[in-house]
Amino acid sequence: MLAQAPLLASSIPLLSNSTTTLPSPLSTTQSTCAGSAPPTNVPSTTFPVTVPAQPGGTSGPVIGQPAWDYTNLNQTNNGPLHLSVSTTGGNKSSLLLYGVMLEDIDHSIDGGLYAETIQNRAFQDRTMEGWYAVNGACMGLTTELPLSDALPNSLRVEMKGPGEGFANEGWWGLSVRPVAYNISFWARTSSDVKNFTVKTALISAADQSHEWVSTEVALAGGPDWTYYTATLTPAIAAPDTNNLFVITSTSSQSATVQFNLISLFPPTYNNRTNGVRPDLMQNLLDLNLKHCRIPGGNNLEGQTVARRWKWNETIGPLTTRPGRPGDWGYYNTDGMGLFEWLTFCEDLVGADGGTILGVYAGYSLGGESVPEEALQPFIDDILRELEYVLGAPDSAYGSLRVRDGRTSPWNVQYIEIGNEDWFSNTYAYRWPAFYQALKATYPDKTFIATTTKGIQLPAGVQFDQHFYGDSRNFLGLFSAWDTWPRDNGTDVIVSEYSVQRFDNQTFSPWPFMQASVAEAVMGLGIERNSDVVKTQMYAPFLSNLHYDREGKPRLISFDADPAQTVLSSSYWVLKLLASTHPADARVLEVEGSVPVHPLYWTASLDVGTAAVYVKVANAGEGEQVVSTNLQCGTASVVEGEKLARNTPEEKGTVGIEELEVGTGEDGGSRVTMPGWSVAVLTCAGVDGCPRGNLPEAPGARLRQPTSL
Template identity: 30%
Template sequence: MSPSRALLGLATVTALLATVGGATPGLAQAPAPAPDYTITAAPAATGPEIADTMYGVFFEDINFAADGGLYAELVRNRSFEFLPVDNPSYTGLTAWTPGAEGGGAGTATTVDDDARLNGRNRTYLRLALTNPAGGRYGVTNSGYNTGFALTRGATYDFSVWARSDAPAGTPLTVTLRDSAGQALAAPVSLTVRGDSWTRYPATVTATRSSDAGRLAVLAGGTGTLRLDMVSLFPRDTFRGRPNGLRKDLADKIAALRPGFVRFPGGCLVNTGSMAGYDAASGYERARAYQWKDTVGPVETRAANKNFWGYHQSYGLGYYEYLQFAEDIGAMPLPVLPALVTGCGQNRATDDPALLRRHIQDALDLIEFANGPATSTWGRLRADMGHPKPFGLTHVAVGNEENLPEEYFANFGQFREAIAARYPDIVVVGNSGPDDQGATFDTLWAKNKAANVAMVDEHYYNSPAWFLGNNKRYDSYDRNGPKVFLGEYASLDNKLINSLAEASYMTGLERNADVVKLASYAPLLANIDHVQWKPDLIWFDNDESWGSTSYQVQKLFMTNVGDRVVPSRSTGKVVQPKPITGAVGLSTWATAATYDDVKVTTPEGAVLFSDDFSGGAGQWTPVEPRGAWSVVDGAYRQSDTAALDTLVKAGDITATDYDLTLKATKQAGAEGFLVAFGVQPSGELYWWNLGGWNNTQGAVQKGAGGSKEIVLAKPNTIDTGTTYDIRIEVRGTRVRLFLNGAEWGSFTDDQVTEPFAQVITRDDRTGELIVKVVNAQDTPAVTRVDLGGRKVAGRARMTVITGDPQEQNTRSAEPIQPVTTTVGGISSAFTRTFPANSVTFLRIRECS
């Protein structure tokens, strides 16, 4: 080694030791840099206890999370129940292709008649066979995404319900092929005998691997063959359970070690119709989710339209959810409809009998989960394979209802009935769809007045919101209802979003006496079928990968600790900026007209003006959406199907100004939107009038393609009425006027805190867990004072860091935790935390 290399190495070691408070004997030490931040721990772990259920997962059948996702069934539309009511593009033969081999002939039609399998599984496949000798005719299923994912040597369980009117029976051949028709397994032969529904099982072993497999079911002979519930399951499901879960997805969820599983939604729980089951005419598709539709033998379960625009088979039902929660050691937390719709639908039942039936369904659910095997619903659970009770302790009623009076009246009846029969069950209420606003305030007041034990909050916001709201729960009433943060996420899947969530989670832990449960949402997304983003785990038909938020959530969920060690930190914060930028006009599923747009200073000087008498040359589309044109001297967007049709103009640099204009709704589902503070980066504010199907107005703040609600209240816009709009901006304070009356106001003076920390103690290992989030582009030199504790000189350190705009994808997962052992730890030490990082230090206390 050359002397220069030796000196360079020594200097590097010296610098590294200095970052952790170490020193190199016999060497002159450069002065340690002044810390940017300090963390000071209290001498004793006197903070709140943290329950084992602090962090959990929320499963909703969105983004094809169930069928084609966590539910391991490979056949798409296995019971031929896909119908236009589910999605206009669906037919009974969606994912199926009729075809013949060896000169075979016949016709394939889907039928709903008296020969059906049962009253709920109504549609089946009828094959009219006219095969010559040796010919075969049938159907091939293409599965999800690119096809079936098959592994060489793996075993797959096939089954079909069938009946045949051929006197000698109908020979059936089951084969697996790739997209080019080449065999992926040896064919299996069955014979369907008799004209009554019978289940025919078989086992298939793949001879080649493929991610584009197909299942072909071909029949010989003549006559009528009826098929239903055509199924193919990998034998290797999670825990080897029949009708089970896709192993790689379930393994990723289990690796989080969740304390609870919230299921089955979400918006799909309390949307759809409020009709009941009618055995004579058949159940109504698109009705509200009802747990009884999802239990019992899979061939008898109902089908339903999914709120997110596709078909639900309910093969993954309440029994499977409860079983999965038990398998991964998590508390089950089902959510039941309160007979008040949410998620923009805003309807409440006026049928007392229907409400009573749903309340009885809630009582029956608790019996299904907890009742003895001798009870009615406990017996069904036992018959399904689980004689022992599941031990249900919590039930949530309702999800994101925006009709607080109607919701809470129904919730009270559910709660009273459950308490009378099952007093130990915690009944969870909710606070509506937003983190603030009239509905939020009303429902929190009602929950508190009624001594509700726990309230479910939901919000999806920008990274800036999470970085500015770390102290949200510091001021919550310690004697009021506890918080269940059932759905939250920063609205994208980049590392910067995950860092903001991590910063916020330190505040959740610090307030563990108030926040008892928290779950990121949504959990799963099929890369080819996305209704919502962000999502925690992504997948296609054969691969899965964790987002950057998955890695951050996993780090927190597997390093919770048992008690908070009170600590405080000091350091720099980011101050808010005045609201400046372009002004904008937009519509959402609505046609509207705008005129006389003007921006003036408080003294009356004109900063921008357009009455459209000379056309619309000052305006540019943010995205090429909608049909904008000048009509009769006004600017009109005429496409009622177009969403987010934002156009912008001007560049307002003044910090104090007034925006005035006239707006008229011409037709469509909603009202109109007026934007201000529009930045080239995509940041903006817009006043959404007549949003959410013309039921609510709101000011939304957008950043990075996502929008969070700043202010919300009920609001309706009348078609054909011209509204005078004035938006008064004074730095960070905004007042909004509709037809001369003040509609609302807000001040966006939130301070952003890019540095956050919390310390917890793991009683089992005797370790302090120092958790530090540095969500900025510069390293954070930090002095850590552990309150005089004696600690080991080395610690286990896990760091997640990288480009804040990076994300994990199918092709690469660059954001991963890195765990090392570091020295230089003492009761007080200095450490430099990397830019854009989450760092966990597990430090062992010494007696």
């Protein structure tokens, strides 16, 4: 089917120095006529995991502030623990307490959440990675008559007869299911080619004579680029992802054809054009998250100023998006650009303002900072970006949003200026320049600073802290925010955290129970201080199983086969805690009968239903008896041995289970918590009566556990 071609260009004003650093142009056509036959086994089948037999050692480094040792970890009590929970008063908790930070790391986006199944679809990095010649076809890259300024490289294929063509292996495999796959590509031929047809097909890589489905496309002869679409709907699912997408000649005549932007999209979440994988989206939706920070992260900054993430090169038609060398070892297509990122966040956390938009603030990972006297063009560029996101439909940049398919502005309420700027020595002049200009234009937005180094935070600004370390580090953070000033108008977010190391300081390739419990301990500390700590976000969130992760853990690991997705122990702990954080919550006063460690706790009231959630973490080997004065109907727990973890080979080792609830000595409830566990007890208010709308106690502080 011949479809009307989308726009090939867009008039988006650029910074004078904003040209993306692309690979050097091709001097001649790069040819692989000698042949590179399609592989018979596409996906990798090994997932190396090395786990120390008995970790042990000292604490490791941290990224962010404050320092670790707030909690006395030298004391150990053996319980039993009795928690006396007050169901009146309490501090109002943050609605947005649990969230997600996403950027393209470990092919979390390209080859992951972004639903495109074709690897290297537009040859943006000037390689033919993922592509193979079929039946002796001669193919190579060329810059002859480029598709667009943004996409100068195309695939030139000489097909001398039926069956010759080329194949793509997908992202470490290609899932074939009985759903509609939308094909699209651009092609051009010489003027003398007439009635030339090609077959598009999904085939088995192991038995390349076996087609799952195919359809023919007639190419219009001539030198002009033409846009084609087709649909493939397999009748049955393939047994694995060892499959290829192929385009081959069905004509007896010989022809040389240039191809570019070759795409194969399965159904997406909410049937969004250029959207995300439904299965991974559902994994995220199941967490009940309320905050979404995009588009990074380090990947926002670039290794140099010239290689930073440029919003205006990620919007509009795909033919206008050059992509960029990402900050995690591979080229980013930017198919998931600013428009798609914001749509994704709205689909995930709703339209009530839970999106945090990170903006480039003049510092890049390689250590390069924009000089103070040269900042204004970069500030102006961010103001244009915000007009695209927030401006009226008839504004200069709001109209580009309308062109891209959305009339109303996004409800973005949070803007983060930079990322991890404690690495630089220039935030002291960059922060006020950006903040003052953006705040003057958008006075109702909440702005987030990434460090306090060299600056004084104004009232109403939030401070972003990041934490990576070992389990002991995270236990020490339980009481880190107990003394955070309540009178200066500055709140905190923790938009990146994860336990990444065993006790002996070697990296763990997967989250494990000791780590997940320690993360929960920090999380309980955040929840009990959630009048000032507004959100927490695990990072990194997503990782393709086949990409080199340097042995570090990720919350969700996946490949092309949805059945291979690994939901880690930390995923289940986060799900347990986030799904029991109500929209209208009060953090309640809790008095414990023993000091903290290895038991840590908090409690909150759902004002709407009068349910009380008592949350307890056991960061030790032995069982612990925990009782409360409340009557609790159910208890859920995530538990396992110290090094228990979910892996591709053992996906179900850790999950959410029910915990038996007994009657305590005072008529309340009691549970026996296993070692290395996190539990949530769902309880009624006093005498089971609804509490109604409780008044908030402004500035009130909760009673702290003893002997911190």
